[in-house]
Amino acid sequence: MSLPTRPLTLTINGTQHGPIDVPEGMMMIDVLHEMLGLTGSRFGCGQGICHACVVIWDRDERHSETVPTCITGADFFDGKRIRTIEGIAQRDQKGEVTALSPVQQAFLDQFSFQCGYCTPGFVNAATVLIERLGRAPIARQDVEATVAAALESHICRCTGYVRYYAAVRDLILATPGLTRDSV
Amino acid sequence: MKERRFRKLIPWAIGIAVLGFIAVGAFFSSNLLRGKTGGPVQVVNAPADIVARGKYLAEAADCAACHTAPGGAPFAGGLAMQSGFGTIYATNITPDPDNGIGRWTADDFWRALHDGVRRDGQQLYPAMPYTSYRGMTRADADAIYAYLMQLRPAKIPNRTTDLRFPFNIRLGMRGWNLLFLTDTLPAVSVGHTPAWERGRYVVDVLGHCGECHTPRGLLGQMELSQPMTGSTLGRFEAPDITPDGLAGRGWTQAALREFLGSGLVEDGSAFSDMHLVVMRSTRHLTANDLSKAATYLMGDRPPPPAALPDAPPPAEATTTAAGRVTYVALCSGCHGLNGEGIPNTVVPMQGNTTLRLVNPRNLVVSMLDGIAAQSFSYLQRMQAMPPLADKLNDAQAAQLANYLRVSFGGQKPDVTPDIVRGLR
Structure with a gap:
């Protein structure tokens, strides 16, 4: 018995993939892991609750959001542009990491994660937040609440929330252009 | 011609209105004259079995649904109810003498449930369902009263109901009651047992x-x-x-x-x-x-449950093909490739009662708004459904709704993008 398939073409981390034949009903996380060799995204609850599996969907130049890949079928991403955890750090021509992103560095500096299973999700969510604030800065006194709102759907079973939140908060406050002085 | 006949009717209408006003004037004011403020704080020491019965009845009558604000003290009121006429705030029905019903007697309580009249003689609005509670037995009303009167009094003031003119004139509800208040609601089914x-x-x-x-x-x-x-x-x-x-x-x-x-x-x-x-x-x-x-x-002789058609007719399967693509992409991760759901976690689509509704409203709104996680007895929990409003355009949402209705609900694929737009 063979499963019916549908062709999938999409851009991941700036590189075009496909068309590849994906079995109908395959979730995106399985396509990333099994068909594209991108194993950095983590499969957690499988129900779209824990957000360990989120990737960044770049809807247009000014609008990105995270999408849980465990409950989102591959077909949803057909023709779309996404970024996975593998595309966050800077890499050289050979694909070696040359510099971590500010979010990744902040998580390391603050010892934010323990087992690290939820970290790809946190990195992606925080990256989307930082990019958004770069386009639309917020008042400094709103930073704490904004960070909480952006990360609250992400579950960390080691309960590292405080250091994750603090890392993102400190990064936002220390980065010029992400906040404005309140009036 | 029509207009002339209408004009002839005007003096009659005015006459009847004036007579009506005079006739019901005394009737209107009688309640207010009988109304009470102040008075002694009631002390009710009902037997434990009556209080327990009152608790059961208060739950059956779902008093707390409105008389408890979200996150507020039980029965202390405060829930805002929007109506086409303005906002009505449920009141404090704990036995607090100043803010609640601490000075109310069992007779006062009965009149509120049965006639829609407050202790001070003012009319209640039918946001308080005295229209239904009117059928309650006096013994049951007294038991609820006995239960409420032994609750902890909450010193929480009532919020002022905010209705537009002329609906803010409570006396007007006397007329409304004359027109609409009935002793017995019509039965929904046939039965005698x-x-x-x-x-x-x-x-x-x-x-x-x-x-x-x-x-x-x-x-x-x-x-x-x-x-x-x-x-x-x-x-x-x-x-x-x-x-x-x-x-x-x-x-x-x-x-x-x-x-x-x-x-x-x-x-x-x-x-x-x-x-x-x-x-x-x-x-x-x-x-x-x-x-x-x-x-x-x-009813005593329930109609047989309608069976679902086994498989959608082939003609309709082609019209819903686009909807299935969206279903597989956005829904099947939880609801299953064939709509089977996940037991105790995610509802199935097969035979889903919302999909079997003729009106697609609840389906489309659920898709657009999502549904928050909900807890049930014995630690059971249905997981949250994410809102899809920003992932689907009107046409895609309509296709998805039609696919679901035809494939799993035995309904017609009659959802249009306009219907979706109207519900956003």
């Missing part, structure tokens, strides 16, 4: 189900010619719960018992306002009362 009679009392009087499930007229009255045929409340439709309406969606008395008792059945789970009704009220009903409520809702 004692079980049916008790079920009628549980459903129509205590549960006041018709207050949401019966459509309302221009003046906010229940349209008693069409009892329980469904009505729109906020975002969602309270569906048709007549015997034919229920059986048409596959409901049986056994399934109704299960649903009212737990909120969870094979074909779906209670959500939105009905989830609160189940959790605060109907799940506390005895197995006996649940069974009788189900008997009344479907």
Whole structure:
């Protein structure tokens, strides 16, 4: 018995993939892991609750959001542009990491994660937040609440929330252009 | 011609109105003259079994649904109820002498439930369902009173109801009551057995189900010619719960018992306002009362549940192909490739009671808004459904809704992008 398939073409981390034949009903996380060799995204609850599996969907130049890949079928991403955890750090021509992103560095500096299973999700969510604030800065006194709102759907079973939140908060406050002085 | 005849009628109309005013003037003011403020604080020491019975009845009548604000003290009021006429705030019904019913006697309480009149003689608005509670026995009203009077008094002031003119004149409700207040609500089904009679009392009087499930007229009255045929409340439709309406969606008395008792059945789970009704009220009903409520809702001779067609007709399968692509992409991760759901976690689409509704409103709104995670008895929990409003355009949402209706609900693919746009 063979499963019916549908062709999938999409851009991941700036590189075009496909068309590849994906079995109908395959979730995106399985396509990333099994068909594209991108194993950095983590499969957690499988129900779209824990957000360990989120990737960044770049809807247009000014609008990105995270999408849980465990409950989102591959077909949803057909023709779309996404970024996975593998595309966050800077890499050289050979694909070696040359510099971590500010979010990744902040998580390391603050010892934010323990087992690290939820970290790809946190990195992606925080990256989307930082990019958004770069386009639309917020008042400094709103930073704490904004960070909480952006990360609250992400579950960390080691309960590292405080250091994750603090890392993102400190990064936002220390980065010029992400906040404005309140009036 | 028409206009002339109309003009001739005007003096008559004025005459009748004046006579009417004079005739009911005294009637109107009589309540106010009988009204009381101040007076002694009531001390009620009812036997424990009466208090326990009052608690059961207060749950069956779901008093807390409105008389408790979200996150507020139980029975201390404060819930805002939006109506087409303005906002009404539920009142404090704890025995606080200044803010609650601490000075009310059992007679005062009875008059509020039975006649819609406050202790001070002012009219209540029918947001307080005295229109349904009117059928309550005096013994049951007294038991609820005995229960409320032994609660901890909450010093929480009432908020002033904020209705537009002329609806802010409470006396006007005397006229409304003359027009619309009835002793007995029309039965939704046919029956004569004692079980049916008790079920009628549980459903129509205590549960006041018709207050949401019966459509309302221009003046906010229940349209008693069409009892329980469904009505729109906020975002969602309270569906048709007549015997034919229920059986048409596959409901049986056994399934109704299960649903009212737990909120969870094979074909779906209670959500939105009905989830609160189940959790605060109907799940506390005895197995006996649940069974009788189900008997009344479907009648002594329940119509047979309508079966779902085995597979959608081939012609319709092609019209819904685009909807299936969206379903597989956005829904099948939880609801299953073939709509089977995940037991105890995600409702199935196969035979889902919302998909079997003729009106697609609840389906489309659920898709657009999502549904928050909901807890049920015994630590059961249905997971949150994410909102899809920003992932689907109107055409995609309509295609998806039509695919679901045809494939799993036995309904027609009649959802248009305009319907979706109207519900955003």
